[in-house]
Amino acid sequence: MIINLIYNFVDSFNILITIYNQLNLxxxxxxxxxxxxxxxxYPSNLENKNWLSYYSKFFRFVEVDSTFYSIPSRFxxxxxxEKTPDDFKFILKxxxxxxxxxxxxxxxxxLYVFFKNLEPLVDKTILLLIQLPHYLTASxxxxxxxxxxxxxxxxxxxxxxxxxxxxxxxxxxxFLRSNNIALTWSIRDELKTPPIITxxxxxxxxxxxxxxNEKDFGKIVKDRNKEMAEYIDIINDKAVLxxxxxxxxxxxxxxxxxxxxxxxxxxxxxxxxxxxxxxxEQNKNNKTSSIENRYQTSMSDFSK
Numbered sequence: 001m002i003i004n005l006i007y008n009f010v011d012s013f014n015i016l017i018t019i020y021n022q023l024n025l026x027x028x029x030x031x032x033x034x035x036x037x038x039x040x041x042y043p044s045n046l047e048n049k050n051w052l053s054y055y056s057k058f059f060r061f062v063e064v065d066s067t068f069y070s071i072p073s074r075f076x077x078x079x080x081x082e083k084t085p086d087d088f089k090f091i092l093k094x095x096x097x098x099x100x101x102x103x104x105x106x107x108x109x110x111l112y113v114f115f116k117n118l119e120p121l122v123d124k125t126i127l128l129l130i131q132l133p134h135y136l137t138a139s140x141x142x143x144x145x146x147x148x149x150x151x152x153x154x155x156x157x158x159x160x161x162x163x164x165x166x167x168x169x170x171x172x173x174x175f176l177r178s179n180n181i182a183l184t185w186s187i188r189d190e191l192k193t194p195p196i197i198t199x200x201x202x203x204x205x206x207x208x209x210x211x212x213n214e215k216d217f218g219k220i221v222k223d224r225n226k227e228m229a230e231y232i233d234i235i236n237d238k239a240v241l242x243x244x245x246x247x248x249x250x251x252x253x254x255x256x257x258x259x260x261x262x263x264x265x266x267x268x269x270x271x272x273x274x275x276x277x278x279x280x281e282q283n284k285n286n287k288t289s290s291i292e293n294r295y296q297t298s299m300s301d302f303s304k
Contacts, residue, residue, distance in 0.1 A: 036217030043283030058274035
């Protein structure tokens, strides 16, 4: 009997290891266009038109924040595709015109334009992130969300992020599961999403708060290793591993420096971590190229 128990344990352990090794893990940052990364992640002489290509040398995916502010043209979207390797992936935010301004009502035309313009990235998109503001509660907006889901383009997969705890209920979880929509696990100081699995995708966003000034982006100013370790334990749970698609994005506001947080997380998971210090060292004596005064922000990660 003891022998059988040992064999069963070994079999279970081997199955878990196999699943873990097959885990499709994407770890990256919320955005890539930050002035504070110059000289710490980006070589000081690298023009911002080359930032995405450089970023894609070290990370497998990026969350695009700029789509929150406006629907990008197909030309811009095609550029993102051409500047990244074939296996590089994107998660793109829904435009605020749909989620915040129109509150998911009468949005058919905007949805059509959004999906049409994203077509060049269909094969490189992990998820489209439906990010709801804090003033949209479940009692007010669940029906609008249900109706909008009926109009979503089936070529994409989706994740929902909410900012009010009224959404954390079985009715929402069941609806998300029936439509294979992920409940985004947002780690914010004000509100943390319960780690409920509702689809074949798990999306975790380490956001933090707004206490870190943008001038400090480019260095770690808060020790967040304990919080990262807590979620690594959750990810290592078999229920999560069986999804085999786990995406994790780090915002600069979480600890101060998205790329470093992402690298630290991978190290804590005993995964290969990117190393860009050699690139910085090789270019530190080069003259700084002129950089356009247009930098991506992540203000949409906080309450409007």
